[in-house]
Amino acid sequence: MYxxxxxxxxxxxxxxxxxxAIKGSVHRMGYNDVQEIRQGKYFEMKIEKKxxxxxxxxxxxxxxxxxxxxxxxxxxxxxEVE
Amino acid sequence: MYxxxxxxxxxxxxxxxxxxAIKGSVHRMGYNDVQEIRQGKYFEMKIEKKxxxxxxxxxxxxxxxxxxxxxxxxxxxxxEVE
Numbered sequence: 435m436y437x438x439x440x441x442x443x444x445x446x447x448x449x450x451x452x453x454x455a456i457k458g459s460v461h462r463m464g465y466n467d468v469q470e471i472r473q474g475k476y477f478e479m480k481i482e483k484k485x486x487x488x489x490x491x492x493x494x495x496x497x498x499x500x501x502x503x504x505x506x507x508x509x510x511x512x513x514e515v516e
Numbered sequence: 517m518y519x520x521x522x523x524x525x526x527x528x529x530x531x532x533x534x535x536x537a538i539k540g541s542v543h544r545m546g547y548n549d550v551q552e553i554r555q556g557k558y559f560e561m562k563i564e565k566k567x568x569x570x571x572x573x574x575x576x577x578x579x580x581x582x583x584x585x586x587x588x589x590x591x592x593x594x595x596e597v598e
Contacts (some may be wrong), residue, residue, distance in 0.1 A: 441558050456582070463581070465573055468577070471561045473557065476524070480550070482551060496574055
């Protein structure tokens, strides 16, 4: 079995209003040294190991479903689990 | 400067309907070997390095703002960047 972790974040040039709002809350808690917060999405997938071309499959799933390639970028890592 | 990555996921016992819906889409794409998808949140924070007790601060921010400790668990990693 493969365990795949996918991290989807807005591209640097895209504003992240939710991250800005969270930063405001963090500052109101008194942590003014937090300079930036950006929110993204995180996915954990379990995929049966018979798939040969696991990276190709993961990239297709990311491009078509998990991320919006216009505004978001993603990275992933694949590990083998029991 | 510290760069902090936070991963927030539902606890195992909590249903993740969004992850289930995504799994449905992935199966309709033909990738039936994907057995499980769970969605979580991902945050990147930049924190000024003068903070001494960085782990304590990160945990407070996670417990109070980024995660709901009743339903979610989180993990984080801290690295030093320029």
